[in-house]
Amino acid sequence: MNELKLTARVQRRVLPSILCAAVAVASLAGCAPLVVGGAVVGGTMVAIDRRSSGAQLDDESIELKAANRVREAIGERGHVNVTSYNRQALITGEVQNEADKMAVEQAVARVENVRTVINELAIMGSSSMSGRSNDAILTSKVKATFVDAGDLHAQDVKVVTERSVVYLMGRVTEREANRASDLARRVGGVQKVVRAFEIITEAELADMKPKAVK
Numbered sequence: 001m002n003e004l005k006l007t008a009r010v011q012r013r014v015l016p017s018i019l020c021a022a023v024a025v026a027s028l029a030g031c032a033p034l035v036v037g038g039a040v041v042g043g044t045m046v047a048i049d050r051r052s053s054g055a056q057l058d059d060e061s062i063e064l065k066a067a068n069r070v071r072e073a074i075g076e077r078g079h080v081n082v083t084s085y086n087r088q089a090l091i092t093g094e095v096q097n098e099a100d101k102m103a104v105e106q107a108v109a110r111v112e113n114v115r116t117v118i119n120e121l122a123i124m125g126s127s128s129m130s131g132r133s134n135d136a137i138l139t140s141k142v143k144a145t146f147v148d149a150g151d152l153h154a155q156d157v158k159v160v161t162e163r164s165v166v167y168l169m170g171r172v173t174e175r176e177a178n179r180a181s182d183l184a185r186r187v188g189g190v191q192k193v194v195r196a197f198e199i200i201t202e203a204e205l206a207d208m209k210p211k212a213v214k
Helices: 002-031 053-074 098-109 129-149 174-185 202-207
Strands: 038-041 044-047 079-085 088-095 116-119 158-162 165-172 192-199
Touching: 053 079, 053 088, 053 098, 079 158, 079 165, 088 098, 088 158, 088 165, 088 192, 098 116, 129 158, 129 165, 129 174, 165 174, 174 192
Parallel strands: 088 116, 165 192
Antiparallel strands: 038 044, 079 088, 158 165
């Protein structure tokens, strides 16, 4: 009898909370779905990244592992950034000598799942904090220019800036690559634009049209 009374008492306390939580979750699900690597259109999640989900995960892993390998290879001698897109690793920054530049490239190339390495390291003193802040501002300006253009899918072009040199990455058509490069060059303060794109055909792009995920 005591057990039954206790159960009833618990039910009276817990059930209202459960019902409220269920209503809240249902409301959230209806107006603001959880989105990972996609966009929401009319309450439906739409995939927008041109990389496979596996490539996206690999890129995150490559960047983390590469940072550790670089530290092991040259310690604090230099300022090195590794950006991975579709398993293509772009190395930017500054190192003290050619030996360190090659050591960094070899370290990154040994990271699991790296397909290609683009070594854009400069042999010179490390950039200043003010220089890096300026690079961050230029990156934001270039991205904003892509959005304002309206005829370019800004999320499909990755922008990396180092010493006012803008590097563009992504899986794009030749048409998109030319447009992105032209827009980036027009941004005030950009000294040079380096294309590190993976070029795809218009037919391949058509096959990548977003698909609704139920």
